[in-house]
Amino acid sequence: MTLNDLGFSSRWAACRSEHKLDLWQVARVTAEHKDRYLIKNEQAEYEAELIGNLRFTARERRDLPVVGDWVAVSPYDTDKALIHAVYPRQSLLERRSSGKAVQEQPIAANIDYALLVQAVDRDFNLNRLERYLALCNTAGIDAVVLLSKSDLVTPQEVEEMVDRVKKRLAGVPVLTVSNQSGGYAMLKGLIKAGKTYCLLGSSGVGKSTLMNALMGEEHMATRDISTAVNKGRHTTSHRELRVLPGGGILIDNPGMREVGMTDTADGVSFTFEALSDLAHGCRFADCTHTHEQGCAVLVALENGVLDEGAYRNYLKLEKERQHYQADSLERRQRDKDFGKMVKQVKRLRKGMK
Ligand SMILES: Nc1nc2c(ncn2[C@@H]2O[C@H](COP(=O)(O)OP(=O)(O)OP(=O)(O)O)[C@@H](O)[C@H]2O)c(=O)[nH]1
Numbered sequence: 001m002t003l004n005d006l007g008f009s010s011r012w013a014a015c016r017s018e019h020k021l022d023l024w025q026v027a028r029v030t031a032e033h034k035d036r037y038l039i040k041n042e043q044a045e046y047e048a049e050l051i052g053n054l055r056f057t058a059r060e061r062r063d064l065p066v067v068g069d070w071v072a073v074s075p076y077d078t079d080k081a082l083i084h085a086v087y088p089r090q091s092l093l094e095r096r097s098s099g100k101a102v103q104e105q106p107i108a109a110n111i112d113y114a115l116l117v118q119a120v121d122r123d124f125n126l127n128r129l130e131r132y133l134a135l136c137n138t139a140g141i142d143a144v145v146l147l148s149k150s151d152l153v154t155p156q157e158v159e160e161m162v163d164r165v166k167k168r169l170a171g172v173p174v175l176t177v178s179n180q181s182g183g184y185a186m187l188k189g190l191i192k193a194g195k196t197y198c199l200l201g202s203s204g205v206g207k208s209t210l211m212n213a214l215m216g217e218e219h220m221a222t223r224d225i226s227t228a229v230n231k232g233r234h235t236t237s238h239r240e241l242r243v244l245p246g247g248g249i250l251i252d253n254p255g256m257r258e259v260g261m262t263d264t265a266d267g268v269s270f271t272f273e274a275l276s277d278l279a280h281g282c283r284f285a286d287c288t289h290t291h292e293q294g295c296a297v298l299v300a301l302e303n304g305v306l307d308e309g310a311y312r313n314y315l316k317l318e319k320e321r322q323h324y325q326a327d328s329l330e331r332r333q334r335d336k337d338f339g340k341m342v343k344q345v346k347r348l349r350k351g352m353k
């Protein structure tokens, strides 16, 4: 295996010298488990830990390595390593965590394409697809929709669903797959060597089965994180990055129950392109498109030009986004205050010396 197989490119090489990271080896994070990581490079796979400084200066979850990150490392023994730094990211896919405290939860870093998997049975849901798409648009990641388990309904029903997705999510490629009947030609044709793909979707839609099928037998030969608890269980419990035998890097994810919006102003408006275009015609610049006089969006809705499902979903995601934004502003202020306090203490200490 070469670094290029893992997704390394001249761009990362330039980043490496620019940030003076040549001192260390480079490796990619393939799995994380609490404060331990599995990392891989052209030499070997290592179980790695952060150097203390990196751990203590991390303020947020996103300051720590996530699957897909490139890291500067120094190996020791045969299969252990220390992580000294995280390479600046090209992209970071995040969602808002569930629960009261609003917090970003990193999903994976340096992804080129997200594969949004929905099964054609009960799982199929356009609103949820749109939600995933908004997260991808925020992170600047291209998305492909994979309608899975196509064996469970008739070919005609599959076609109808494909049409509905295409109509609602204009410009997003849609593929159908079945792990039952095989036939991954279309998907394999899409996956390019050196590019990183991330499987996203609810639990049980067939993400891991698909990953295993694409891995073929080589999957069995790879090492698992040593404390893995999911032996014998099917539900994926942690993220995992693998290099496919035919080239291309694939990240499998645990199924997500909730896909909370983060600060996705651009992501949301990009996702609801038709609505954003219409909004230019609203009388008020800060129109909320709910009750205003001269709202072009409401007119289009009435005339049936704008899809009602998309409109409702927009309002919901926009509300969530604003809630998140207000909350994170408050958090940033708190961080700032904390920063000031640290500086003051440092100054005091200097004065005492
Ligand atoms: N009928 C049918 N069943 C499938 C297909 N793909 C997977 N399954 C079944 O669906 C179940 C869930 O598959 P997984 O691959 O574990 O689903 P997952 O998306 O990885 O689920 P999580 O890890 O919980 O997120 C298993 O029992 C699979 O055998 C398919 O194409 N057709």
Ligand SMILES: [Mg+2]
Binding pocket: 207, 208, 209, 234, 235, 236, 252, 253, 254, 255
């Ligand atoms: Mg799984």
Ligand SMILES: [Zn+2]
Binding pocket: 279, 282, 283, 287, 288, 289, 290, 292, 294, 295, 296, 297, 298
């Ligand atoms: Zn309006």
